[in-house]
Amino acid sequence: MRHIHNESLWLATAQRPHQSPLAHSVEVDVVVVGGGITGMTAALLLKRRGATVAVVEMQRVGYGETGHTSAHLTELVDSRYVDIESDFGHDAARLVGESSRAAIEHIERWSREFPCGFERVPAWLYAEGDEDAHGLEREVEAARGAGVAARFTREVPLPFPVAGALRLEHQAQFHPMKYLRGIARELPGGGCHLFEESRVVEVHDGEPCRVKLASGVELTARSVLVTANVPVFNLLALHTKIAAYRSYVVAARGAKMPPPGLYFDTADPYHYTRRHEDERGALLLVGGEDHKTGQCDDTEVPFTHLQRYVIERFGSEDIAYRWSGQIIKPADGLPYIGRNSASDNVFVATGFSGNGMTFGTVAGMMLSEAALGRSMPWTDLYEATRMKVLGAVKDMLVENVDYPVHLIGDRLAVPDRTADDLAPGEGDVVLVGGRKLAVYCDERGTLHGLSPVCTHMGCHVAWNTTERSWDCPCHGGRFDAMGQVLNGPPVQPLEARPMTEPTGALVVDENAEPTGALT
Ligand SMILES: Cc1cc2nc3c(=O)[nH]c(=O)nc-3n(C[C@H](O)[C@H](O)[C@H](O)COP(=O)(O)OP(=O)(O)OC[C@H]3O[C@@H](n4cnc5c(N)ncnc54)[C@H](O)[C@@H]3O)c2cc1C
Numbered sequence: 294m295r296h297i298h299n300e301s302l303w304l305a306t307a308q309r310p311h312q313s314p315l316a317h318s319v320e321v322d323v324v325v326v327g328g329g330i331t332g333m334t335a336a337l338l339l340k341r342r343g344a345t346v347a348v349v350e351m352q353r354v355g356y357g358e359t360g361h362t363s364a365h366l367t368e369l370v371d372s373r374y375v376d377i378e379s380d381f382g383h384d385a386a387r388l389v390g391e392s393s394r395a396a397i398e399h400i401e402r403w404s405r406e407f408p409c410g411f412e413r414v415p416a417w418l419y420a421e422g423d424e425d426a427h428g429l430e431r432e433v434e435a436a437r438g439a440g441v442a443a444r445f446t447r448e449v450p451l452p453f454p455v456a457g458a459l460r461l462e463h464q465a466q467f468h469p470m471k472y473l474r475g476i477a478r479e480l481p482g483g484g485c486h487l488f489e490e491s492r493v494v495e496v497h498d499g500e501p502c503r504v505k506l507a508s509g510v511e512l513t514a515r516s517v518l519v520t521a522n523v524p525v526f527n528l529l530a531l532h533t534k535i536a537a538y539r540s541y542v543v544a545a546r547g548a549k550m551p552p553p554g555l556y557f558d559t560a561d562p563y564h565y566t567r568r569h570e571d572e573r574g575a576l577l578l579v580g581g582e583d584h585k586t587g588q589c590d591d592t593e594v595p596f597t598h599l600q601r602y603v604i605e606r607f608g609s610e611d612i613a614y615r616w617s618g619q620i621i622k623p624a625d626g627l628p629y630i631g632r633n634s635a636s637d638n639v640f641v642a643t644g645f646s647g648n649g650m651t652f653g654t655v656a657g658m659m660l661s662e663a664a665l666g667r668s669m670p671w672t673d674l675y676e677a678t679r680m681k682v683l684g685a686v687k688d689m690l691v692e693n694v695d696y697p698v699h700l701i702g703d704r705l706a707v708p709d710r711t712a713d714d715l716a717p718g719e720g721d722v723v724l725v726g727g728r729k730l731a732v733y734c735d736e737r738g739t740l741h742g743l744s745p746v747c748t749h750m751g752c753h754v755a756w757n758t759t760e761r762s763w764d765c766p767c768h769g770g771r772f773d774a775m776g777q778v779l780n781g782p783p784v785q786p787l788e789a790r791p792m793t794e795p796t797g798a799l800v801v802d803e804n805a806e807p808t809g810a811l812t
Pocket residue numbers: 326327328329330331332349350351352353354355356357358359360361362363364365366367491492493494520521522525540541542580617618619620645646647648649650651652653781784
């Protein structure tokens with residue numbers, strides 16, 4: 294077996310020059326928080342409509358979920374058309390299909406300017422068992438009713454038996470980082486800016502809006518688009534309507550390759566598969582094995598399951614890349630895109646599930662129009678302030694029960710390890726002088742102590758072995774081993790704690806104030 298790259302294939306194969314952080318105050322028409330596909334699409338559309346824009350990205354462009362995707366482009370959304378039709382009605386299902394199609398067409402148009410391996414391919418949603426296959430016949434009917442040209446088939450070109458499938462022509466795949474790299478080159482100039490390593494900590498609605506960075510520098514703008522994948526500055530409303538999951542991907546060489554196409558199964562946990570060609574030949578990408586963020590004891594297990602799946606179904610042990618990323622599921626099955634609650638000039642986009650390449654593009658198109666005071670045919674359907682719960686009310690309550698359970702339970706739990714138990718490269722919440730600390734032991738054996746209290750709303754973080762990160766089980770916030778924010782909703786790092794606490798009574802609780810402000 295060759296060396297496995299523990300990094301995303303897309304980030305490893307589309308490098309580009311660094312952009313500087315924002316060093317002094319800037320005034321523009323629109324500030325975009327976040328340089329993923331959503332923010333970059335919105336920003337370039339705005340520039341092309343004559344607006345001045347500044348994108349502020351806390352890491353580097355694409356280093357969020359856009360760089361960790363599998364980049365299937367399809368009208369087959371994670372929420373089935375059967376459910377969308379019964380929960381939202383026939384017209385809504387039609388608009389979901391229409392907006393997804395418009396997003397793929399948009400990416401296809403821009404891919405002519407920004408070469409990114411865009412390729413039209415068919416898609417299959419397949420079932421291995423007869424019962425699931427029967428369910429797919431109903432989904433075909435609902436999809437067709439929504440204007441999605443699906444058909445039922447028992448012919449699926451996979452190297453293992455399948456009971457039946459929904460087949461859809463003219464879907465697509467691409468290299469998301471090559472696409473973003475093209476946009477990133479085009480954006481700066483003409484009053485538009487792209488700032489990397491610039492973390493936003495406050496957004497204030499108003500005329501003008503004010504956006505404050507961790508460095509203290511401020512931007513002012515007529516409108517702000519918060520495209521951070523999660524609602525980082527919406528403490529009370531939106532994060533209660535979404536849930537964060539980690540999803541895993543492996544890319545293998547030497548597999549029994551199916552023809553180019555997008556393949557999704559109906560299993561639980563589900564799998565998604567596609568090919569990617571590089572200069573060394575074909576890679577098979579297989580993803581899935583999702584779990585709620587911060588709630589998996591051993592994050593090697595999902596990778597092991599995926600590797601076993603690739604060996605059993607596609608006959609390859611040669612894993613070249615493996616990575617994982619965050620998927621944000623909405624309570625009622627549709628993304629939240631539009632004006633932020635209680636704001637006039639701040640707009641948000643989140644809850645894309647596993648369709649954020651298309652829904653992110655839809656959001657980029659919608660928010661760029663919204664910032665200019667215009668609406669689109671999908672504006673009402675995806676409205677961010679909606680409270681559509683229907684059958685999803687139960688699921689939403691179940692998702693949000695995590696917050697009080699972890700807030701109290703994890704604080705009361707007494708660690709059974711001390712810092713002495715940590716091997717190089719390992720982290721854990723341990724006891725240090727009677728105090729609970731999140732401690733990381735680096736490769737040289739030096740211990741780094743942090744408060745385990747998530748700076749979003751005070752839950753305790755847990756160590757993620759594979760990615761060497763601190764993950765919060767409540768709303769999916771993540772921090773690197775040294776406590777810097779990787780994923781919102783938190784915007785402030787974990788607080789550093791000295792490793793030399795005096796011995797005393799066990800401290801099981803610490804106060805933490807929510808730190809992301811939107812006023
Ligand atoms: C494993 C996996 C597979 C997937 N497969 C597919 C697929 O096949 N098809 C599909 O359509 N979708 C897929 N998705 C979903 C899709 O990748 C995401 O929904 C999409 O990339 C989200 O794009 P975004 O621009 O909204 O967010 P992101 O790409 O995450 O961009 C948000 C940016 O905001 C920045 N940011 C956050 N907080 C701050 C702050 N305080 N200040 C400044 N910047 C900040 C982040 O660093 C980040 O770069 C997949 C996701 C994963 C994880």
